[in-house]
Amino acid sequence: MLRNSVTIGQYLPGNSLVHRLDPRTKILGVLGYVVILFLIRDFAGYGMMAVITVLTAAVARLPLKMLVRGLRPVLFIIVLTVTLNAVMTPGELLWSVGPFGVTREGLFQAAIMACRLLLLIITTSMLTLTTAPIDLTDGLEYLMGPFRRIGVPAHELAMMMTIALRFIPTLLDEAERIMKAQMARGADFQSGGFIQRAKNMVPLLVPLFVSAFRRADDLALAMEARCYRGGEGRSRFKILKLGPSDLAAGLVMITGFFAALVV
């Protein structure tokens, strides 16, 4: 099932400590995590980062198996990046395959990229898994607030993000249904060369686009019918409040990040 294999953008309701954290804490935490991921270049550091991820997953009661399964749809990108890094990096040649040479530096670079991508994807999907989309947007909007003065449409951006997140599963379901319907008419999405396969996608992509636009239209109409006109003067149902657990979580994260940087 398409829908269930993609964990990015899904929310798994729960009542763990991580679920109850303020969305801003979690967003800043993930942001910090990503920055650190790209700062460090040694495996002890990545090990430390992995420990942070695994501990957070345990506290949030997210099964690791599910997180790993969520990698499947992006596996291709990971493999491609790792391979390219392995063969494109100049340096001391270890062995060569045809015109390509795998270098010591290339292998190192590839391993670094693999660690980064894996941790990046797992950790960001943990953010959406433990945060309701509405909280996520509220948090984003709040965090982008200061940039409004320089013309950043904070509310609109946040709203767009929520809607996009909200519709990922819907579109995946839709894609699966259309795919099955065309398969029932003899369409083949699996065989053929690259060009043939791309051509075979037309019966899937056209209806999918049509339905996405239709949904967008319906949604816009429904929002306008309820007098939505952007963030100006809009009041909030839920006010974000930082609590002691946010302070604690923040301290733990900062300690973890420092540890990853210095080991």
Add this chain to the structure above:
Amino acid sequence: MPIALENVSYTYAPGTPWEHVALSEVTVRIEDGDFLGIVGPTGSGKSTLVQHMNGLLFPSDGRVVVDGDEVGSDRKALRDLRRKVGMVFQYPEHQLFEETVWADIAFGPKNLDLDEEEIARRVRWASESVGLPEDILERSPFELSGGQMRRVAIAGVLAMQGSVLILDEPTSGLDPRGRASLVEQLRALNQAGMTMVMVSHSMEDMALLVNRIVVLSEGRVALAGTKREVFTQLEALETLSLDVPRVTQVMLRLRGEGVPVPLDVMTVNEGIDALAAALRGEKDHASQ
């Protein structure tokens, strides 16, 4: 080409937090020429069930046997199966994609590698079967009304010319006239020898079309039998919050008032006859 589902269970997303048992131990048999109706509340597993009949889903447990062969993952056998068992999904108009109605209906036959002449013949036959006017064939499917798009989509599956046709809620969202004519066309196809399976919420459509009914509830078969057997089990249907056709309801009320009418009345015409017979009987009784 009989289709038999034997103790079929199906679980969505096993081993994840989204795990959901959609079917448990469902046994259903469809004979040649049958018109089987599948009813049940939303989420009871109707769509999941019918997708087993042409190999779009495979049972987590149990087996599906078509024409004596168990449905497996062999690619060629699957292609064959899907050719013989046509499937019209819920809201099939969402699957249209070609530039013209003609091309969209021809998509299936083209995948069967037929020659141009045969394709043209099938497109014409399919569009006539669902009552599409000739001048529509050259138009874009996206400029048609919802009802016409639905017909185009059904024609697209019919053009495969399988021996079995499965329809998932084919009449939902149609206006009463469109619904009545589609019901007529489906009946005609069945009478011409096509085996049909229809999922529907509408007991009225069931009463008009099918000969056997399977009632699903929470993924299990709650009731099964001929249309009359099922519709006379009023208490059981009520506990599942399913209606019986309106005529049957009228008969029920009349019975409550002491008029001796039968309960297994499905259509308005049968109702009129039954009522007339009952009244005549009363008159005879009085004059004796």
